Structure formats: C-alpha cells, structure tokens
Amino acid sequence: PGAEALAELLINAQDWTGAAAAMAEHLRTALPAAPEPLTDSHRLLLLRQAAILALAGDTAGLALLRSQYADRMQGGRLAEPFAALTADPLRGLADLPRLQRELRLFQGMPARLEALRTGGPVTR
Numbered sequence: 001p002g003a004e005a006l007a008e009l010l011i012n013a014q015d016w017t018g019a020a021a022a023m024a025e026h027l028r029t030a031l032p033a034a035p036e037p038l039t040d041s042h043r044l045l046l047l048r049q050a051a052i053l054a055l056a057g058d059t060a061g062l063a064l065l066r067s068q069y070a071d072r073m074q075g076g077r078l079a080e081p082f083a084a085l086t087a088d089p090l091r092g093l094a095d096l097p098r099l100q101r102e103l104r105l106f107q108g109m110p111a112r113l114e115a116l117r118t119g120g121p122v123t124r
Helices: 004-013 016-030 040-055 057-074 080-085 093-107 110-117
Strands: none
Touching: 004 016, 004 110, 040 057, 057 080, 080 093, 080 110, 093 110
16 A cells, blocks of 8 residues: 555656555555456556656657556456557657547547546446
8 A cells, every 4th residue: 555655646746756656556466466357456457557657758668668567457347548658659750640549539538537447337
C-alpha cells in the first residue's frame, strides 16, 4: 500500500517521473505472475501506469511496459487504450491510418471512463 499511496501523492504534485517509479514498485507486488490472467483492476493499474509514463515523456518506460504486458492485455477490457498509449511514436504519413484509429478511440474515452467510474459496461 505504501508505493500506491506515494504514487497518488506524486500524481497530485504532477511529478510524473516519481509517480511512474512508485507505481512500478506497486505493480511488482499487485500484479499476478504470468500466465495468471489479469483482472479488470489489474488492467486499470497497467493503463494508469501507461498514462503516467506518457505524461512523464518516458518512451523507454512505455516500450518496457508494452513488452512486459501487451500480450496479457490483448482481448480484454482496456486493451485498446493500453495499446494506443504504449505504441511506438507516430513518425510520418505512413502512420496516418493508425492516427485515425487512435483519434476515434480517444474520442470515445469520456464515455468509457464514465462507465468505469460507475461500474457499468465498457463498450468498444
């Protein structure tokens, strides 16, 4: 519980690098070892870590998170936003179709977040 509480404090202070480090520590103890399946709460923790790493501008951390958890996140709740946040950066015109997919995904994010907040079903 200490690392998670520290991550919350650092998030509130907008210390994204510190929050990412604290959340990584929390994830080491909070997540089940592979090949155990991830619950929705585990998926939410991983998505949150991806968002924190993105805010910190930590592309290496995002790549590591993707390499460690992308396979376990596939097909479940929050798989698409996790994939979008941890994807390699856009580099040029060849990435325009991906950009369009990600824009559609993030346009629907407010409704998905509200469903998570209220415990309702998350739609695709």
